[in-house]
Amino acid sequence: MKFIHNFDNYLNKNSLKKLCFGLFLLSFLVYFLLGFSVVKRRISANGDEHEYLLIAHSIVYDCDIDLKNNYLNQDYRSFLTSYFI
Secondary structure, three states: OOHHHHHHHHHHHHHHHHHHHHHHHHHHHHHHHHHHHHHHOOOOOOOHHHHHHHHHHHHHHHHHOOOOOHHHHHHHHOOOOOOOO
């Protein structure tokens, strides 16, 4: 019981705030570094993501969802990695 009482006294408001802030900074740093590594390696769409991106591209630039002209113009190539091209 003495250990629990001493631990409770150790975690007063200021040290608990510091602990929470430290955990926040640590998680933010991990999130930032992982995001930076994704951007640095230029990870691109794979699977069927390029098809959804092509539909969005067609809606924005052609104002339609007809993808025939987009496939003829090979607009999908900008969404694929060199492995799939």
